[in-house]
Amino acid sequence: MPAEHPSRINAVLRKSKSAFASIIMLSAALNVLLLGGAIYMMLVYDVVLPASSLPTLWGLLLIVMLVYGFQAAMDIIRARLLGRVSATIDHDLGEHIFALIPKLAISRPGQGESLQPVRDLDQVRNFLASGGPLALADLPWMIFFILVLTLLHWSLGLTVLLGGLVLLGLTFATDRLTRAPTELLAQAANRRLAIAESSRRHAEVLKAMAMGPSLQRRWNEHSGAFLSAQQALADTAGTMGSTSKVARMALQSLVLTVGAILVIEGKATGGVIFASSILSSRALAPVEQAIGNWRGLAAARQSWTRLERYLADVPAEALPLELPSPQEQLRVEQLAVIPPGAAGPALAGVSFQLSAGHVMGIIGPSGSGKSTLLRSLAGIWPATHGYVRLDGAALGQYAEDRRGRAIGYLPQNAELIEGSIADNIARFRPDTEPDDIIAAARMAGVHELVKRLPQGYGTAVGPQGGFLSAGQRQRLALARALFGDPFLLLLDEPNSNLDPDGEAALAAAIGKVQDRGGIVLIAAHRKSILASADQVLHLAGGRVKSLGAKDRVLEELAGA
Secondary structure (H helix, E strand, C coil): CCCCCCCHHHHHHHCCHHHHHHHHHHHHHHHHHCHHHHHHHHHHHHHHHHHCCHHHHHHHHHHHHHHHHHHHHHHHHHHHHHHHHHHHHHHHHHHHHHHHHHHHHHHCCCCCCCCHHHHHHHHHHHHHHCCHHHHHHHHHHHHHHHHHHHHHCHHHHHHHHHHHHHHHHHHHHHHHHHHHHHHHHHHHHHHHHHHHHHHHHCHHHHHHCCCHHHHHHHHHHHHHHHHHHHHHHHHHHHHHHHHHHHHHHHHHHHHHHHHHHHHHCCCCCHHHHHHHHHHHHHHHHHHHHHHHCHHHHHHHHHHHHHHHHHHHHCCCCCCCCCCCCCCCEEEEEEEEECCCCCCCCCEEEEEEEEECCCEEEEECCCCCCHHHHHHHHCCCCCCCEEEEEECCEEHHHCCHHHHHHHEEEECCCCCCCCCEHHHHHCCCCCCCCHHHHHHHHHHCCCHHHHHCCCCHHHCECCHHHCCCCHHHHHHHHHHHHHCCCCCEEEEECCCCCCCHHHHHHHHHHHHHHHHCCCEEEEECCCHHHHHHCCEEEEEECCEEEEEEEHHHHHHHHHHC
16 A cells, blocks of 8 residues: 555544444453363362262352353443444445545446445445454464463463464464455456446346347456456365364364373373363364364455555545635636546647637537536536636536536436436435426426326436436436536437437427526537527547637538
């Protein structure tokens, strides 16, 4: 992790340092109390049975039951503390992780990574809430139990020590052998999910043109790679887990054998055999538990690493000085944009200036950079070179909320977000007045349409607005863009799905924005929408071919 990007996850964990300290202290007390069972067995076999004393037996049983009760309470408290820590991580990082989803979807399109931070956060949280961390917390106490066994007899301590070293070797071997398969599994899962998401989003196209079988073959290829990686990981983890389990059972038998030899030679009592069996089992249990949880640990560690990388690649934005909302000018200076994942620029050297109350049409063939320009003006794709300025300030100088309120954006694919019509028009802002929602709907000419729906503004739009027609989605997306009277209105093919009434409403809305001193940019193939424009920008190959008054540019284009 570069020094300039301090770990946000570590910062969250530091908030829980008192919980971790409590867990360590509870682990210490719990492991000391675990001696109770071994001491009880020794006293029963070496004191109670030779004396045939029932009162002593009942007294020892009462004491050991109290010890077991304290053990249970401490174990429950440890587990609950870890649960609280995992919830704290989710709570404190949740906003950062959610903010990563659209940023990754924009910066790394088609790579299936946009939801990976959510899965990684779930992995880290679930591991912390599992028994894995408790096994790791108990692991150092293996030395304590070996020392106690050594006090009983050095040969018992040596036997468990050597066996413990073998099990620790298996633990580290498990780590080395599962690291690569775990990473391959995550990558294969991302690729498979990307294919599944494409199939879901384009289900109608796949059905209409019988593309399903072709995409199915791609799914099968990625699914095969995923299953192979999963099987390799399961085989490795299962083999190491079974090996460690057998090694532990063999070691316990060796401990019993050594204890029996000591009794035969008169160097220990019968109670030592049972006590040493319990102590050796307790000493080695954390090792076996760690191996059993190693798959989760390896996955959580890789998720942790990816989260750190994601958060470092998208650092927290410093809060800029709160500038006033723009209301005078848009200026574009030598703008160049390379779309995420593209090899070269889609725009280069674009410059123009618009004052309040002006409307510019953007024309050009497909692939000329019209949509790229609007995405850059909206702050979606960053400028590779040059600047986009509102009232002289670059877009990055505006606080995100202030910038968002100043811009209305209607993308070419006018998808809505699952929720109600009112939610979508209001941009899901919780502090919205109903009158503002209705005003935006009226301005887009969609108010009467919404009133005719069974539930009016409470009508659910469905996933991606799938409950509505393409024309309805586009008109509601226009109302969303107009909501709050933004200074800069960016429209990408806004009339592609509109009927004549919709086009008339769109033209009227553009005129109202112009009258109140807003700036409108319209990317269009159909020249009918350019009736409201007073200037036209003609793009070709990502560069300005012509710029100026609408009539002059269109005449030049007609004469070319």
